[in-house]
Amino acid sequence: MLEYLWIIPLLPLLGSAVNGLFGAKWPNRIVNSVAIGSTGLSFLCALEAVREFFESGQVLFHKEFFTWIAAANFRAGFDLQMDQLTVVMVLVVTGVGWLIHIYATGYMAHERGYYRFFSYLNLFMFFMLILVLAANYVLLFVGWEGVGLASYLLIGFYFLKKSASDAGKKAFIVNRIGDFGFMLGMFLLFRAFHTLDFQAIFASSTLEGWPAELSGHLGTLTFACLLIFMGACGKSAQLPLYVWLPDAMEGPTPVSALIHAATMVTAGIYVVARSHILFAHAPTAMLVVAVVGCATAFFAATIGLVQTDIKRVLAYSTVSQLGYMFLACGVGAFSAGIFHLMTHAFFKALLFLAAGSVIHAMGGEQDMNRMGGLSKKIRWTYLTMLTATLAIAGFPPFAGFFSKDSILLSAFQSQYGGRNVGYALYGLGLATALLTAFYMFRLIFLTFHGKPRYDEHHVHVHESPNSMLAPLMILAVLSIVGGWFAAPAFLPGGTDYFARFLQPVFGGAEAAGAEAEAHSLELWLAVIAFAIALAGALFAYWLYLKRPEKADGLAKSLEPAYTTLLNKYYMDELYAAVVVKPLLWISTNVLWKVADVAGIDGAVNGIAHGTTAIGDGVRHTQSGNTRSYAVWVVVGALVVIAVIFFWPFGGKTVIGMVR
Amino acid sequence: MVPTNYYVVLSAVLFGLGVFAFIFKRNIITIFMSIELMLNAVNLAFVAFSQALGKLDGQVFVLFVIVVAAAEAAVGLGIIILIARNRQTLNVERVDLLKL
Numbered sequence: 001m002l003e004y005l006w007i008i009p010l011l012p013l014l015g016s017a018v019n020g021l022f023g024a025k026w027p028n029r030i031v032n033s034v035a036i037g038s039t040g041l042s043f044l045c046a047l048e049a050v051r052e053f054f055e056s057g058q059v060l061f062h063k064e065f066f067t068w069i070a071a072a073n074f075r076a077g078f079d080l081q082m083d084q085l086t087v088v089m090v091l092v093v094t095g096v097g098w099l100i101h102i103y104a105t106g107y108m109a110h111e112r113g114y115y116r117f118f119s120y121l122n123l124f125m126f127f128m129l130i131l132v133l134a135a136n137y138v139l140l141f142v143g144w145e146g147v148g149l150a151s152y153l154l155i156g157f158y159f160l161k162k163s164a165s166d167a168g169k170k171a172f173i174v175n176r177i178g179d180f181g182f183m184l185g186m187f188l189l190f191r192a193f194h195t196l197d198f199q200a201i202f203a204s205s206t207l208e209g210w211p212a213e214l215s216g217h218l219g220t221l222t223f224a225c226l227l228i229f230m231g232a233c234g235k236s237a238q239l240p241l242y243v244w245l246p247d248a249m250e251g252p253t254p255v256s257a258l259i260h261a262a263t264m265v266t267a268g269i270y271v272v273a274r275s276h277i278l279f280a281h282a283p284t285a286m287l288v289v290a291v292v293g294c295a296t297a298f299f300a301a302t303i304g305l306v307q308t309d310i311k312r313v314l315a316y317s318t319v320s321q322l323g324y325m326f327l328a329c330g331v332g333a334f335s336a337g338i339f340h341l342m343t344h345a346f347f348k349a350l351l352f353l354a355a356g357s358v359i360h361a362m363g364g365e366q367d368m369n370r371m372g373g374l375s376k377k378i379r380w381t382y383l384t385m386l387t388a389t390l391a392i393a394g395f396p397p398f399a400g401f402f403s404k405d406s407i408l409l410s411a412f413q414s415q416y417g418g419r420n421v422g423y424a425l426y427g428l429g430l431a432t433a434l435l436t437a438f439y440m441f442r443l444i445f446l447t448f449h450g451k452p453r454y455d456e457h458h459v460h461v462h463e464s465p466n467s468m469l470a471p472l473m474i475l476a477v478l479s480i481v482g483g484w485f486a487a488p489a490f491l492p493g494g495t496d497y498f499a500r501f502l503q504p505v506f507g508g509a510e511a512a513g514a515e516a517e518a519h520s521l522e523l524w525l526a527v528i529a530f531a532i533a534l535a536g537a538l539f540a541y542w543l544y545l546k547r548p549e550k551a552d553g554l555a556k557s558l559e560p561a562y563t564t565l566l567n568k569y570y571m572d573e574l575y576a577a578v579v580v581k582p583l584l585w586i587s588t589n590v591l592w593k594v595a596d597v598a599g600i601d602g603a604v605n606g607i608a609h610g611t612t613a614i615g616d617g618v619r620h621t622q623s624g625n626t627r628s629y630a631v632w633v634v635v636g637a638l639v640v641i642a643v644i645f646f647w648p649f650g651g652k653t654v655i656g657m658v659r
Numbered sequence: 660m661v662p663t664n665y666y667v668v669l670s671a672v673l674f675g676l677g678v679f680a681f682i683f684k685r686n687i688i689t690i691f692m693s694i695e696l697m698l699n700a701v702n703l704a705f706v707a708f709s710q711a712l713g714k715l716d717g718q719v720f721v722l723f724v725i726v727v728a729a730a731e732a733a734v735g736l737g738i739i740i741l742i743a744r745n746r747q748t749l750n751v752e753r754v755d756l757l758k759l
Contacts, residue, residue, distance in 0.1 A: 625755070626751065627681070627682050627690075627751065630678075630681055630682055631682055634678055634682070
C-alpha cells in the first residue's frame with residue numbers, strides 16, 4: 001500500500017465525484033454507502049500504509065508519482081511522502097473524518113441537498129489528504145487551497161440563507177489574505193533554495209552548511225517563515241485573521257466538527273511543524289509564532305466567556321486551542337503542538353458533534369439561554385460532552401491534560417527571547433487554561449443543568465439516533481485514552497512516547513533542555529494547571545448553578561468589559577471600518593465607476609459607436625442604384641487618367657506599376 | 660489622309676457621349692445603346708492606332724470586341740425583354756429591388 005499511497009486521497013475524490021455527479025437522484029442509503037465507504041476504505045488504506053511504513057523501518061518514505069510542473073530545472077511533482085508526522089495527520093484526518101461522516105448520515109438525514117453535502121465532505125477529505133501527504137510546498141498548496149474551497153462550499157451549504165453565504169465568502173476572502181503571504185513565502189524559499197521539495201530544502205539544513213545570509217534574526221528565512229506563518233494564521237484562524245472562524249459556524253455542525261475544529265484549521269500548525277527546520281533557524285519568526293499563538297489563545301478565550309450560542313463558544317474555544325498549538329510550535333515544542341493537535345481533534349470534534357446532537361435534540365435551537373436541564377433527557381450526549389469538556393479543560397487523566405501540560409511546560413522552559421518571555425507566555429497560557437475551564441463548564445451547566453428554560457410543550461427533547469451516538473462514544477473513548485501516549489515522565493510508567501515517536505521528524509529542532517529539568521518541576525506545573533482548571537470549573541459551578549442570579553449581577557457590575565466581550569472586542573466593526581469600507585469605496589468610485597465604466601466600457605463602446613458611425617456614413621455610397629456605381633467607375637477612371645497626365649512623375653509610376 | 664488625332668478625338672467624343680447617355684438616360688434600351696456606342700468608340704480608336712502604327716494587333720482586338728458585343732447584345736436584349744415582360748416598364752429607376 002505504501003507504494004500506492006495515492007490511493008488514500010483518490011478514494012474520497014472518487015466518492016465525491018460519484019456522489020456529486022450521480023447522487024442527486026439516489027436515495028440517501030446509497031449516497032451514504034458511497035461517502036462512508038470511500039472514506040472508510042481510505043482509512044483502512046492509511047492504516048495499512050502506516051503498518052507497512054513501520055514494518056519497513058524507514059525514517060521517511062518518499063515517492064514521485066508523476067511530474068506536474070517542469071520548467072527549466074524547477075520541478076513540482078505529484079510526490080507523496082510519509083513520516084511520523086504524516087502518520088499522525090493521516091490517521092487523524094481519515095479516522096476522525098470517517099467518524100464524522102457516519103455522524104453526518106444521522107444529522108443530515110432530513111436535509112435537502114444530502115448528496116451535495118457528502119460530495120463536498122468527500123472533496124474536503126481528498127484535499128486534506130493531499131495537504132498532509134504532499135512532499136513539496138507546491139502540492140501542499142494545492143491541498144491548502146482545496147480545503148479552503150471545500151470549507152467555502154460547506155460553510156455556505158445553506159446558500160439560500162444570506163448569513164451563510166456571507167460567512168462562506170468571508171472565510172474565503174480572509175483566507176486569501178493569508179494565502180497571499182503563503183505564496184510569497186514559497187517564492188522566497190524558491191529564491192533561496194531553487195527548489196520547493198521538503199527533503200531538498202531540509203536536507204541542506206545542517207547549521208554549518210547553512211548560508212549565513214539566510215538565517216539569523218533578519219535573514220531571508222525569517223521573512224519566509226513569517227510569510228508562511230501569515231498563511232497559517234489565515235487557515236488556522238489566528239490573530240488578526242481569526243474573524244472568519246466564528247462565522248463559519250453557519251455551516252452544518254458536522255462541517256464545523258470536521259473542518260473548523262478537527263482537521264482543516266490545524267493545517268496551519270501542520271505547515272509550521274512541517275517547516276520546523278526553517279523555523280528553528282529563524283528565532284524571530286519563532287518568537288512571533290509563540291506570541292501570536294499565546295495572544296490568540298487568551299484573546300479568543302475571553303470572547304468565549306460570554307457568548308451564548310453554543311457553537312460560537314466552541315468556535316472561539318477552537319481559535320483559543322489553535323493558539324495553544326502555535327504557542328507550542330513557537331517555543332520549539334513541535335511534538336507537543338502536534339500532540340495537542342491530535343487530542344484537540346478528538347475532543348473538539350466530540351464537542352461539536354455533541355453540540356450538534358444537542359441542537360438536533362432541541363429542534364434547531366442554538367442559544368444556551370434557552371436550554372438547561374437536558375442532562376436527564378439526552379444522557380449519552382451529556383456524558384460524552386462532559387468527557388470532552390473534562391478533556392479540554394485539562395483534567396487528568398483526560399487527553400487534554402497531557403497535551404496542555406506539555407505545552408505549558410515547554411513555554412515555561414522556552415529559550416526564545418529570553419527566560420522572561422517564556423514565563424510571560426506560560427502565565428498567559430495558564431490564564432487561558434483558567435478561562436477555558438470556566439467557559440466550557442459554563443456551557444455544560446447552562447446546557448445540561450439547572451432548570452429548563454425552553455418551552456417544554458413545544459420542544460420535544462429526544463436522544464439522537466445511534467448513527468450519531470456511536471461516533472460520539474468512540475471519540476469520547478479517544479478523548480480519554482488519547483493522551484496516554486504521552487504520559488509525562490513523573491507518572492509511573494510514563495515515558496513521553498509521543499515525543500519519542502516524532503523524534504525522527506523533529507529531532508534536533510526540538511527545544512533542548514526539556515530533559516534537563518528535574519521532574520519535580522514538571523510535576524509542580526501539572527499540579528498548578530490542574531488546580532487552575534479546577535478553579536475555573538468550580539467558579540462556573542458557583543456562578544451558574546449555585547447562585548445563578550450572581551451571573552447577571554457580575555455582568556452588570558462589569559458592564560463595559562462585558563459588552564466589549566459580547567461584541568467580540570468590536571473586531572468585525574473595526575475591520576469593516578478600516579478595511580472593508582475604504583475598499584468598497586475605492587472599488588465603487590474608482591474601479592467601478594472610473595476604471596470599469598468610463599475606461600474599459602467606454603473604450604469598448606466607443607469603438608463600437610465609432611464603427612457604427614463610419615458605417616452609417618459610408619453606407620450611402622452603396623445606394624443600389626447601378627448608374628451611381630457607373631459614375632464612381634467614371635470618376636475613378638478620370639482620377640487615374642489625371643494622375644497619369646498631371647501628377648509630377650505620377651504617370652511613370654502608374655505605368656511602371658502596370659508593366 | 661486624315662490625321663490620327665482626328666480619329667482619336669472623334670473616338671473620345673463618342674465615348675464621352677456614351678458615358679453621358681449611360682449615366683443620365685433612364686430607358687434601359689437607350690442605356691444599352693450607349694454601351695454599344697462606347698464599345699464602338701473604342702473600336703474606332705483601335706483601328707486608328709492600328710493604321711497609324713502599321714500594326715494589325717488593333718484590328719484583331721476590334722474583331723474580338725465586335726464578337727463580344729454581339730454576344731452581349733443577345734444576352735442583354737434577352738434580359739431587357741424579360742424585364743419588360745415582368746415589370747411592364749423599361750425605366751431603370753424602377754428596377755430597384757436590390758436597393759437598400
